[in-house]
Amino acid sequence: MKCKLHRVFPLLLVTAAFSLPSGRPYPNGDGLHQAAFQVHGVSEESFLEWELPPDPNSTHHLIFDSVSGFLQRWPNTFRRNGHSIVPAVIPTGTVLYHGRDDNHVPDVPEWFAFDFEHAFLFGVSTCYVMSVQAKRDLRLLYFDGASAAKMKDGPMDTQDFVAWRKPRPDKHFSERERINALCDWGKPFGVDGFVRMEFHFEVMICDVLDGLEVVTLLDLIPKNVTAPYDRPLVDPPPRPPSRPAPPPVVPPAGWRGSLPGFGRIRFEAHVAGGWHDLAPGETRVQLDYTGLITFYDPALSSLVEARQGKDKSNYRLKGLSAADTARVHAELQSVLTRKQGTGSSVDWGSIARVVVERYADRLEHLRSLLSPNATFKDAAEQAFTARSLLVVMLAPYMTIVDVPQRLPASANVSWLAPVVHRCATTQTSRIPLGMLTPQEVLIHAAVENTLREICRRLALLWVQFFDVEEADDAMAAEVIEEGHRHIDELMNWLGWSLWVRCEPACGLGENCYLPSWPFLKGDDPYDMTPRCIIPEEAVRE
Structure with missing residues (x-):
C-alpha cells in the first residue's frame, strides 16, 4: 500500500538538515527553526495513519487561529x-x-x-x-x-x-x-x-x-463630559491620581443647543472599531x-x-x-x-481565511444537523441530510477510486488516506519550501496541521455515514450521535471566534459587543457572551 500511495500522491520530503531541494542548507536558518518542517510539518506517516489524533500539546491550530485573525477586532477581543x-x-x-x-x-x-x-x-x-x-x-x-x-x-x-x-x-x-x-x-x-x-x-x-x-x-x-447618561459599557478607565478633574465645559460663543455628549462619542468610537471586526480587518x-x-x-x-x-x-x-x-x-x-525581501510573497493571511471561509459555516451547519435538538421526522432523514453536507465538504478531494474495497467501510480505513491528504495539503503542497523563512515554515505547518485535523474528523464521519442510508433507524441514531461528538470536539479544538456572535443579529444602529477594555460591562469581564448595545442607552441625557 505504501508504494501505491507514493505513486498516487508524492509528498515533499524534507531532510533532517532542512535543506533546499538542491541539498544546500537553508540560507536563513537563524537558529530557532532548524529542521522545522520535519519536526512541525505534516509527515507522510501522518497520512498513512490518518485517523490518529494530533498531539495534545500541538500548537498548530493556535498559530493558525492567530494568523487568520490578525488585524481584526472581533477575534482579538475574543482572545485578549x-x-x-x-x-x-x-x-x-x-x-x-x-x-x-x-x-x-x-x-x-x-x-x-x-x-x-x-x-x-x-x-x-x-x-x-x-x-x-x-x-x-x-x-x-x-x-x-x-x-x-x-x-x-x-x-x-x-x-x-x-x-x-x-x-x-x-x-x-x-x-x-x-x-x-x-x-x-x-x-x-x-x-x-x-x-x-x-x-x-x-x-x-x-x-x-x-x-x-x-x-x-x-x-x-x-464634549459635554458631565451630562448624565446610562452607560451600556459602564465606567470609563480610572483616572490616574496625578490627573485633575476636567474644568467645566464652556460652549463656544454663539452655540445653541446641547454639546456632543461623551456617552454618544464613546459609543461611536466603539462602532468605528467594529468597522474592522472581521476580514479584511484594518x-x-x-x-x-x-x-x-x-x-x-x-x-x-x-x-x-x-x-x-x-x-x-x-x-x-x-x-x-x-x-x-x-x-x-x-x-x-x-x-x-536581515536583508529586505527575504522569504516568499505568499499571502498567508488569505490562505488562512480561505480555510476559515470554507469550513466555518459548514461545520456549524453540520453540528446543527447532527444535534439532538434538530427537527427531522426520523433518524434516517437526519442522517441523510447530514451525509449530503458531508459529501459537499469532501467532494473536492474524492475520486472515483476512493471507495472501500469491502464493507463495513471501517474494516480498513486506508482507502481514505488519499482523500485526507488532498484535503489537508491542497493549499500548501506546491509552495516551494526553499523559498520560505523559518517563520513562514511554522505558518505552513500550522495551515497543514489544522487542515489535517479538520479533514481527519470529516473522514471519520464519512466512514460512519458512507452506507448509513441502508442502516435501520437505531443504527442511524447511533451514527448521528457519534458524528455530533466528532464535530463538537473539532469545533472546540479550533475555537474560531466566528462562532461567537450576537443572536439574533443586532438591528440597524445597534452594535454587537464583547467585553473590551476600558468598556468592561458587568461583573465578569471574562464573560465573552456577546450582546447588542444601542446608542440611546448611552446618551439618555
Whole structure:
C-alpha cells in the first residue's frame, strides 16, 4: 500500500538538515527553526495513519487561529492575550488622527488612531484633533490580541516582553514609560512605532516629526463630559491620581443647543472599531508574514508546560524561561536586521481565511444537523441530510477510486488516506519550501496541521455515514450521535471566534459587543457572551 500511495500522491520530503531541494542548507536558518518542517510539518506517516489524533500539546491550530485573525477586532477581543509579534508597514499617504488638550504638535512618542471617532475621545475642556499623513512608509511591529488593554493578566505581555523581557502587570497603566521603553528598544532597528488594539486599533509613533506630516490641527467643538447618561459599557478607565478633574465645559460663543455628549462619542468610537471586526480587518496596516514571531512556537518548551490545564483565553507568556526568552529576542533581532525581501510573497493571511471561509459555516451547519435538538421526522432523514453536507465538504478531494474495497467501510480505513491528504495539503503542497523563512515554515505547518485535523474528523464521519442510508433507524441514531461528538470536539479544538456572535443579529444602529477594555460591562469581564448595545442607552441625557 505504501508504494501505491507514493505513486498516487508524492509528498515533499524534507531532510533532517532542512535543506533546499538542491541539498544546500537553508540560507536563513537563524537558529530557532532548524529542521522545522520535519519536526512541525505534516509527515507522510501522518497520512498513512490518518485517523490518529494530533498531539495534545500541538500548537498548530493556535498559530493558525492567530494568523487568520490578525488585524481584526472581533477575534482579538475574543482572545485578549496575544501571542504574536509581526513586522508591519503603514504605507505612504495613510492618514492618522491624534486628539489632545492643546494645539502643539508632539515632539515625543505619542498614540495615534486610525479613525477620527477614536481620536475624538481625547481632549476634554478643549479638544484639538490633529490629522497627519505618512510621508513615507512607516516601519512597525504589530502585537496581536487586545494588546492595548490595561489589564494585569496577559493582554500586554508581548509588548512588555519586547520592552522589558518579561510581563510587567505592575506597569499596566504606565503607558508613557512603556512607549518610551519600546521606542528606545526599536530605534537601533529602524522601527517607527507599534500597532496595538483595545476597542479599536491604534499606533504608537516614536518620532512624530520624522515620518508624519500635519494635515490639519483643529480646535473642535468641546464634549459635554458631565451630562448624565446610562452607560451600556459602564465606567470609563480610572483616572490616574496625578490627573485633575476636567474644568467645566464652556460652549463656544454663539452655540445653541446641547454639546456632543461623551456617552454618544464613546459609543461611536466603539462602532468605528467594529468597522474592522472581521476580514479584511484594518487594511491600513500591511503585515510581513515572513517575519512572524509567535510564542505558540512549539520550540518554546517552557510555555508548553505553562499552558497545561488552562483555557485558551488564559494562555499568556508568564512562565517563559530565560533560555526561551533569549532565543525569541535573538529571533526578533534576526528578523528585523536581515536583508529586505527575504522569504516568499505568499499571502498567508488569505490562505488562512480561505480555510476559515470554507469550513466555518459548514461545520456549524453540520453540528446543527447532527444535534439532538434538530427537527427531522426520523433518524434516517437526519442522517441523510447530514451525509449530503458531508459529501459537499469532501467532494473536492474524492475520486472515483476512493471507495472501500469491502464493507463495513471501517474494516480498513486506508482507502481514505488519499482523500485526507488532498484535503489537508491542497493549499500548501506546491509552495516551494526553499523559498520560505523559518517563520513562514511554522505558518505552513500550522495551515497543514489544522487542515489535517479538520479533514481527519470529516473522514471519520464519512466512514460512519458512507452506507448509513441502508442502516435501520437505531443504527442511524447511533451514527448521528457519534458524528455530533466528532464535530463538537473539532469545533472546540479550533475555537474560531466566528462562532461567537450576537443572536439574533443586532438591528440597524445597534452594535454587537464583547467585553473590551476600558468598556468592561458587568461583573465578569471574562464573560465573552456577546450582546447588542444601542446608542440611546448611552446618551439618555
